[in-house]
Amino acid sequence: MIFPHVGDQFHLVYGRNLLPELTADLNNYLVVADGFVYEKYKEQLKNNHQVYIVKDVEVSTLEQDIKEYDGVDTVVAMGGGMAIDAGKWMAEHLGKKIHSVPTVLSVNAAFCYKSAMRVKNVVTYMGRIFPEAIYIDFDIIQGAPKYLNISGAGDLLACLTASYDWRLNSMVTKSHRFSQEICDGAQYLLGMLSENIDNIREVNDDGIYFMCEAFRWVAEYSAKMNHTMWESASEHAFFDNMEYVCKKPFLHGQIIGLTVYFMSLFQDNQHERAVMMLKRLGIDVTLEGLGITEDQLCTGLLTLRDFTEREGLRYTIINAKPITKEWVDMAVAKYKKDFGIVSDGQTADKCTA
Ligand SMILES: [Zn+2]
Incomplete structure (x- = not known):
């Protein structure tokens, strides 16, 4: 262990081929993802789900778009910082659990309980949500530039x-x-x-x-x-x-x-x-x-x-x-x-x- 554990809010799952494994246990879930990430990995997603492709992380955009997804059971956020932050914001506002699948390590968004949103273009950190788990798939991460x-x-x-x-x-x-x-x-x-x-x-x-x-x-x-x-x-x-x-x-x-x-x-x-x-x-x-x-x-x-x-x-x-x-x-x-x-x-x- 490189660092001591000082809490238990962040459960990390390391491995390969994790998406089929994760989604086999889910149903009626909402995938919040970057467009190209969804295209690349959609074949690995099991069971019935909807998808929301992230445009930006302006609160006004998400407030508008979230209305479509009232009925989902859980959220899977998949992508870089924006998709993860949008997923966290949506899960929190839908009152649902979130599973985070960072596809790149360019930012620590998957590991923050706050989401870095934008209000009229200014960064605003808001919310408090902890993921069910963060899935670190070595192949997916290594597949990013x-x-x-x-x-x-x-x-x-x-x-x-x-x-x-x-x-x-x-x-x-x-x-x-x-x-x-x-x-x-x-x-x-x-x-x-x-x-x-x-x-x-x-x-x-x-x-x-x-x-x-x-x-x-x-x-x-x-x-x-x-x-x-x-x-x-x-x-x-x-x-x-x-x-x-x-x-x-x-x-x-x-x-x-x-x-x-x-x-x-x-x-x-x-x-x-x-x-x-x-x-x-x-x-x-x-x-x-x-x-x-x-x-x-x-x-x-x-x-x-x-x-x-x-x-x-x-x-x-x-x-x-x-x-x-x-x-x-x-x-x-x-x-x-x-x-x-x-x-x-x-x-x-x-x-x-
Ligand atoms: Zn930072």
Whole structure:
């Protein structure tokens, strides 16, 4: 066992060919899935079921669409973060049980009791639901593009910046109950993440197992603490703001990789370690890889404190000191040097936002 078990809300089933096994015991169930995932695996689904193909995770969309599925007995959520979150939201609002089948590890959605929904395009975490079980089918996960699975490690790397913010929070607003044991555990997780980089890059069974056990460890403590501040703080706030600034969806773990880069630098906390881990994992955090401009990046940083205060986000390093234009210039120059970014061709050298 890589991590101690500190709860029993998250039952993981590891194996292969799990879908026929799971659905053989179900009837009149609702599959909430990404379209291509459903097409790929529908032959493996047994018995009578309906399917809802996820369009987005806007609450208003789901409120409208859920009306069709009042009569189902249970929900099977199958896909990436969006499908799992939509499935969780629907199961909770239908008052039904949920079985989660993540098909890719790009985000820890299957291991969160909250769902990351959108209300008018802004990320809003809501709800509280625990799955009957989470089915980790090695063949299904390995059937997803490698870079998607690898990017999920970015969501684990978030512990590096978040645990620092949490300690800071515990000394100021104390909005999120602190635990030294969990803070130490987050450092252990980062160490083990480092040890498993080769496995994660290969997306072999050991890498998948490690990532899922790490997600489970976070999830079990989150159920106990009713928050997850050791893995979601300033880097997630910066991600929320980037989504707001850029008005486009991101691959979660990938954008978190970028935001850990900048927030660890801003915290002056294990920054070079974060850089090394991002490079060794091969998570593409370049402007081009993320499909953003330098202007958007600068704006995301320069408006981060306003965004945090406006959205009433938890106290982190973002509240503790100002993000100045000078700092942003320095940080973006370092970022471009670290990742060999010459220019995105759309902006001048310096931040103008
Ligand atoms: Zn996350």
